[in-house]
Amino acid sequence: MSEVMVLGAGMVGVSTALALQAAGRAVVLVDRQDPGRETSYGNAGIIQGEAVEPYGLPRDLVSLWRIVLGQDNAVSYHLNALPSHLEVLWRYFRASAPARHRHASQTYAGLIQRATNDHAPLIAAAGADKLIRRDGFRTAARSERPFAAQVAEAERLERSYGVRISVMDGDALAAAEPALKLRFAGAIHWHDGWTCSDPGALVAAYADLFRARGGKIASADAMLLQQDGAGWKLGPHQAADVVVALGPWSPMLLARFGYRIPLLRKRGYHRHFRGGATLDLPMMDTSIATVLAPMATGLRVLTGAELARPGAPPTPRQLARAETAAREILDLGDQVELQPWMGNRPCMPDMIPLVGQAPRHRGLWFHFGHGHQGFTLGPTTAALLAEHMSSGRAPIPALDPARRTG
Ligand SMILES: Cc1cc2nc3c(=O)[nH]c(=O)nc-3n(C[C@H](O)[C@H](O)[C@H](O)COP(=O)(O)OP(=O)(O)OC[C@H]3O[C@@H](n4cnc5c(N)ncnc54)[C@H](O)[C@@H]3O)c2cc1C
Structure with missing residues (x-):
């Protein structure tokens, strides 16, 4: 049995799998297709060290x-x-609104400003320098x-x-x-x-690195996730913890467990x-x-x-x-x-991704909602999530899902 199942192999999910693996957890990464084929494929490929303020709605x-x-x-x-x-x-x-946007920007800038540093060791270890x-x-x-x-x-x-x-x-x-x-x-x-000259290839290179370090990648439909005693089950896969990193599809799965994610x-x-x-x-x-x-x-x-x-x-x-x-x-x-x-x-309407424990389910973790900068932020919020899962304490409370779900 794997200790953690990560659902979704976009930039966010693959980075999560690597961060948890580095923290010593046995991880299975699940997607219904090859890593990096959806949103993390089709973006502009910019690791945006300058995007310190999230993209607000014009007012x-x-x-x-x-x-x-x-x-x-x-x-x-x-x-x-x-x-x-x-x-x-x-x-x-x-x-x-200006005051709330300024407040969100403080959190956001802290994430963005470390993003290239968080990608750097992965790029090097994955041999992906030629893409960057x-x-x-x-x-x-x-x-x-x-x-x-x-x-x-x-x-x-x-x-x-x-x-x-x-x-x-x-x-x-x-x-x-x-x-x-x-x-x-x-x-x-x-x-x-x-x-990056091929964003999907960078995610695939990170996934290859995860595999080379002993990680498992499985093909399955995440919508079939079930609670299983104190843990979680998806087809033949069982785990104590499950991380939902399904990007834009995350709310659909979580609706099955009673969460209404805006x-x-x-x-x-x-x-x-x-x-x-x-x-x-x-x-x-x-x-x-x-x-x-x-x-x-x-x-x-x-x-x-x-x-x-x-x-x-x-x-x-x-x-x-x-x-x-x-x-x-x-x-x-x-x-x-x-x-x-x-x-x-x-x-997310408040422009901050959801990174942390599900409010009402033990062993269920949210990691999605990266909006315009998920290609940039995947490794950064993955490191924060892995720290939270290891220590039991949210390193940045502003990312806590409890504030923003119904
Ligand atoms: C036009 C455009 C330009 C962008 N440019 C940039 C940019 O330059 N820089 C930047 O940082 N960000 C950019 N972004 C944003 C960025 O692409 C996203 O924030 C990021 O890719 C989200 O990553 P993710 O891993 O959360 O989602 P995804 O990459 O979508 O990954 C979700 C995964 O879940 C899987 N999945 C879904 N449903 C199921 C299921 N039922 N069962 C199993 N697997 C499932 C999918 O197959 C997919 O692999 C851009 C986005 C767009 C649309």
Whole structure:
């Protein structure tokens, strides 16, 4: 019998398995497919050392009105999805109020600022250095006014948190990224980020490391989890403790045990392009809220957030706009996939992941809700969870699930 079962082999689950293994526990990692094939595959691959403040809901009327009118490509929504999201959006809106957002940012910054250090030993031990660059990434603005606002915001983060930035004018950006056809007003170079050329492959490399260190990986449907005396059972697997790290699917399993988890699933899309121009470093074109990330498969064009009903078919309107805008700045070449990839960012309305013991079940542990930064934070919150499970004490009480579940 394994001591711990970890459900979900995305960045969060694989990191959990490694951290518990390092703490001396016998671990079985369970997924219904190979490690790193879902959200942890499809992201922008940035280990975001600069993302010290979580992504709040805009609260000013101009920004909200632009979202309502569909003028902001960062956010899109299906009208028929709003009734089912009202409660979670209201919580998100309240948590994004300046004082509460500042408070959440204190916790968040503490996690983010250690993230690259927590990835570093795993990257080295997994032999994954070839997937990683440590040169940061850029956010670029096409016109002067938004650029000035972005510089002011970046300088605020530099002053408040010590985030390392360089401000580049249009000429400096053109020199750094010679494939750009359009002259931008300028860019912020965020130096604290590391970038990965194949996020799914990094998770798979971490999973191989877990296996090489004696861990077991099993294929099963986590929805079949059952309580079994004082422990837990899933098919042939039994364990005293079980960690739910199913990313956006976590609330579905936990509903079976009576937990009502308010999780906002923010959809995102990507598609790759190959055979044309590419970039040296990932870049966000802020005029259209699109990240362009050079990847092993080609240049990955990614979108912001879409709110849709669970199970609603893909509606990649933001991606279509992003691709049109990307063609204005680069000769993209040919699209690699006919159908774009779609996934869901698992976002807690208070922007802080749930990391710790389930309020009403012994041996049940939550580890999900990493929102926009789960690829970054997996190893960090995994180390904190392993410490909690070993010591019986939550190292960061603000992550405790008891506060945010019904
Ligand atoms: C467009 C986009 C861009 C992003 N860019 C970044 C970025 O640059 N940097 C960053 O830090 N984050 C980024 N993110 C967020 C990040 O990708 C997620 O926060 C992170 O991948 C979540 O990891 P996870 O392990 O919790 O979930 P997942 O990676 O989704 O893993 C969950 C696992 O659970 C498994 N599972 C689900 N149901 C079952 C079941 N019934 N039985 C068995 N297994 C099951 C799945 O197969 C999957 O392997 C981005 C997200 C999107 C959508």
